[in-house]
Amino acid sequence: MTRRPTPSGRRRTAATLLLLAVLASGCSGSDPGASGPGPDGTTRTGATAGPGSTTGGTGVPGASSPGTRGTGTAGTTAPTGAPTGDPLGNGAGSTTSTAAPGTAAPGVALRVEEVAGGLEHGWDVGFLPDGSVLVTQRPGRIALVSGTRPGARVQDVAADLSDVYVAGEGGLMGMVVHPDFAATRRFTTCQTHAEDGRPVDVRLVTWRLAPDGRSATRVRTLLSGLPVSTGRHSGCRPTVAADGALLVGTGDTAQASIPQDRHSLGGKLLRIDLDTGEGLPDNPFASSADPVERRILGYGHRNVQGVAVQPGTGAVYTAEHGPTFDDEVNRSVPGGNYGWDPSRGGTGSGYDESVPMTDTGRFPDAVPAVWTSGPITEAVSGATFLSGPQWGPLDGVLAVAALKGQKLLLLRLTADGDAVSEVLLPPGMDAYGRLRGVRQGPDGALYVTTSDGPGDRLLRVTAG
Numbered sequence: 505m506t507r508r509p510t511p512s513g514r515r516r517t518a519a520t521l522l523l524l525a526v527l528a529s530g531c532s533g534s535d536p537g538a539s540g541p542g543p544d545g546t547t548r549t550g551a552t553a554g555p556g557s558t559t560g561g562t563g564v565p566g567a568s569s570p571g572t573r574g575t576g577t578a579g580t581t582a583p584t585g586a587p588t589g590d591p592l593g594n595g596a597g598s599t600t601s602t603a604a605p606g607t608a609a610p611g612v613a614l615r616v617e618e619v620a621g622g623l624e625h626g627w628d629v630g631f632l633p634d635g636s637v638l639v640t641q642r643p644g645r646i647a648l649v650s651g652t653r654p655g656a657r658v659q660d661v662a663a664d665l666s667d668v669y670v671a672g673e674g675g676l677m678g679m680v681v682h683p684d685f686a687a688t689r690r691f692t693t694c695q696t697h698a699e700d701g702r703p704v705d706v707r708l709v710t711w712r713l714a715p716d717g718r719s720a721t722r723v724r725t726l727l728s729g730l731p732v733s734t735g736r737h738s739g740c741r742p743t744v745a746a747d748g749a750l751l752v753g754t755g756d757t758a759q760a761s762i763p764q765d766r767h768s769l770g771g772k773l774l775r776i777d778l779d780t781g782e783g784l785p786d787n788p789f790a791s792s793a794d795p796v797e798r799r800i801l802g803y804g805h806r807n808v809q810g811v812a813v814q815p816g817t818g819a820v821y822t823a824e825h826g827p828t829f830d831d832e833v834n835r836s837v838p839g840g841n842y843g844w845d846p847s848r849g850g851t852g853s854g855y856d857e858s859v860p861m862t863d864t865g866r867f868p869d870a871v872p873a874v875w876t877s878g879p880i881t882e883a884v885s886g887a888t889f890l891s892g893p894q895w896g897p898l899d900g901v902l903a904v905a906a907l908k909g910q911k912l913l914l915l916r917l918t919a920d921g922d923a924v925s926e927v928l929l930p931p932g933m934d935a936y937g938r939l940r941g942v943r944q945g946p947d948g949a950l951y952v953t954t955s956d957g958p959g960d961r962l963l964r965v966t967a968g
């Protein structure tokens with residue numbers, strides 16, 4: 505079942521092409537906001553120098569040829585469409601496509617509407633059967649938005665979130681609405697947990713929403729013991745897979761040994777039972793004596809904040825930050841090692857972020873990324889597939905939110921799903937600051953949360 509990864513040579517070739525192309529474009533390839541740790545931190549970085557904030561040519565120097573890994577990026581050049589200045593982004597005009605060389609980019613306009621404002625670091629959204637939407641907010645609040653159209657009302661959901669450790673990238677993070685919500689009114693959040701003011705762990709908590717939606721009570725702690733440190737690299741994105749399993753993308757908490765340690769829940773993609781929190785019997789390490797290892801689907805990750813399930817195939821793709829280079833989109837391979845090891849095999853001192861995001865020198869069988877951002881970081885976060893005929897030529901692309909990059913990346917996968925053939929940058933999406941969560945709603949529209957602070961929004965995005 506395990507796919508043998510291809511040699512890293514293709515990736516290096518792509519990276520070389522990318523570097524040459526960036527130089528040719530006149531872009532430095534660096535982003536002032538890229539320096540320093542924690543691109544996902546509480547402060548906005550690179551706001552004025554973000555790659556998407558300038559205008560330029562339509563070419564994508566960083567784009568690789570179809571079928572090549574490491575599409576390099578979208579972020580190294582700018583879309584032609586400047587922000588419209590319309591805060592709602594309506595009538596954003598034609599989509600600027602950043603096509604790979606020799607690839608025709610379809611002209612597709614996106615329409616952006618503001619469903620609700622007054623949020624703060626909206627992290628994730630969950631759609632309820634009555635058409636309302638739950639939104640988790642990092643400072644430890646849950647909002648219930650009355651609908652999915654502009655003018656929706658926002659009300660707080662009273663819930664005991666007093667133990668949430670809100671610091672840095674930690675707090676109330678991802679969520680899923682249980683598939684049986686109509687009967688159980690259950691949803692599960694991922695959150696940092698403190699006792700006596702000190703961070704203890706990251707944990708998944710299952711809640712029951714009251715019939716009137718005004719409050720939620722805890723049903724159980726579904727899974728505890730995910731590592732935590734200062735709040736940095738806390739993950740954490742739960743998503744329900746096609747088979748009903750709960751997938752959870754976690755962070756390495758900026759502790760060097762964690763990503764490669766299969767006895768830690770950090771820096772992993774977990775696959776667990778949504779009702780019990782236990783690993784599933786067909787997981788790759790199901791025979792392990794360690795219940796932690798039994799929950800692991802993949803390891804060697806830095807900070808997975810995007811987990812997307814491909815409609816039709818059920819294939820799972822994840823998105824994670826690089827340090828100052830190589831954000832990655834990966835395809836899940838059961839038991840796969842994704843190659844991040846800031847401990848240098850236990851030989852280094854401290855958290856060494858100069859190591860490759862996929863260290864094929866140390867781990868020859870490491871799973872190569874489907875896409876990387878190349879020599880910059882966009883600080884990718886949520887990811888989801890656009891699906892359905894309402895998207896026209898965008899049907900099937902992977903939408904990835906960028907925090908630092910302040911844009912929506914649309915990645916068109918190759919037929920085999922191993923690589924990205926084209927990167928599209930909808931110009932209307934670079935006017936909303938940092939983008940955190942993306943989920944396609946039951947109405948087929950894409951819902952996006954912003955993550956800048958008070959005044960954050962829930963956006964509805966459709967094909968124009």
Ligand SMILES: [Ca+2]
Nearest residue numbers: 842843861862
């Ligand atoms: Ca990797």
